[in-house]
Amino acid sequence: MTNEAKNRTIVRGTAVVLATAVALTGTGVAAAAAGRAQQAGSGGTGVDDRLQREVARHVLDAGPPGYLARIDDGRRVHTLAAGVADRRTGRPITVRDQFEAGSNTKTFTAVLILQQVDRGKIALDAPVEKYLPGLVPNGRNITVRMLLNHTSGLFSYTGDPDFFVDMERDPQHVHTDAELIAIAFAHEPYFAPGKGWQYSNTNYTLLGMILSKQTGKSLPTLVKERITGPLGLKHTYFADPRATNTGPGYARGYAIKYASGTPQYTDTSSWPIGAWGGAAGAMITTADDLARFFSAVLQGKLFSAAQLKQMKTTVPLPADVPVQGGYGLGLIRTDSPCGTVWGHGGDTMGHHSTAAATENGRRTAITDATGEPADLTENPGMQRYYQAIVFGADTVNICQMLGKPVPAEVLDNLRGSTSTADVTK
Secondary structure, three states: OOHHHHHHHHOOOOOHHHHHHHHHHOOOOHHHHOOOEEOOOOOOOOOOHHHHHHHHHHHHHOOOOEEEEEEEOOOOEEEEEEEEOOOOOOOEOOOOOEEEEEOOHHHHHHHHHHHHHHOOOOOOOOEHHHHOOOOOOOOOOOEHHHHHHOOOOOOOHHHOOOHHHHHHHOOOOOOOHHHHHHHHHOOOOOOOOOOOOOOOHHHHHHHHHHHHHHHOOOHHHHHHHHHHHHHOOOOOEEOOOOOOOOOOOEOOOEEEEOOOOOOEEEEOOOOOHHHHOHHHOOEEEOHHHHHHHHHHHHOOOOOOHHHHHHHOOOEEOOOOOOOOEEEOOOOEEEEEOOEEEEEEEEEOOOOEEEEEEOOOOOOEEEEEEOEEEOOOOOOHHHHHHHHHHHHHHHHHHHHHHHOOOEEHHHHHHHHOOOOHHHHHO
8 A cells, every 4th residue: 555545544634635636646557558548438428327337336335335426527417326325214325415525625725715815814925923923833934825735844633643543432522723733733843844745634724723813703604605605505514513414415424444344334424523624624515516616716716816826836746645746725736647637635534525627617526435444454445445436436537527538447446456456556
């Protein structure tokens, strides 16, 4: 397994964006795929429904109880839902169901920050010390931009080895921002400000604190007033601190432990995602709403063209990260085997979701799998999850969105034809 995948396996959430970016990239297969591709919805034929149904089957076989996908290929919207939204009642999942969007939240938070830049309230290259005086160690040398693009070097609170262990012991504990940053600041930084790249949820907790302090409003209120309200996203909200079963339906999320050989499920839907995820991961949404949001972002509907340019200014990911692309201001550029896409993704204790779009925002691919590995050590079940979903299904959806042939290696991953060692080395 890659070091990044191991990180996310051992301390779930430490490097969540890397797992999602890897999912979009289908890492390591792009070069070999030339001349060895299989046709899937290309040549203007639209999304291949048969392939999408196969994707759903393999996702469910890997453990998640439910799966939904919405793919807009620029001509029509293809939707699919398979499995159940609730293991207890057996209610079938639908593509209209709400789900925890995890780190897709970072794009929402980044939008709110860039709106403040447009208002002249925040300067991207001003030090964090200016906005949160005396709070952040070395805050005079860490800028707002560094928080947004993960070059601050600040330790991620979810990287603390006890964080998720403690959460399992007391899943209803409502963390405060002060608690989260105290966990982070108890650890040495990853590197000096601006001298590297490391995904850190702490960065976005601090951005949320800046927004609340500067506006005098809570993040749920800011999201409603400045994003979901103007865009008409009726089923998207910031959990405060828990998700509420409102809207068209709710897809419950499950932590999955594979170690015994038979998957063991824990329903995490009532856990306070808004408290521990916060500005880094608290959004609840639907596939339709998330597609509209990312389209609006990439079309510059929520801030100025100048801020969209800033958002899309990326820093390269480290050489040891098996991802081709870069991280902007709450936005990932991924050079997938089928073309360049923009978006984000997110993993919570019970969901794995992806959001990808073309640069003009006219094509989108949104997915959610309602299960997330919860084991602290590797095992075959967990490895199959990553192979089928992260290295298989997620990349297939990107290719379907772009109308391009799906590389054979990606299909091998989806179907389990390639060994996990081969795809994760």
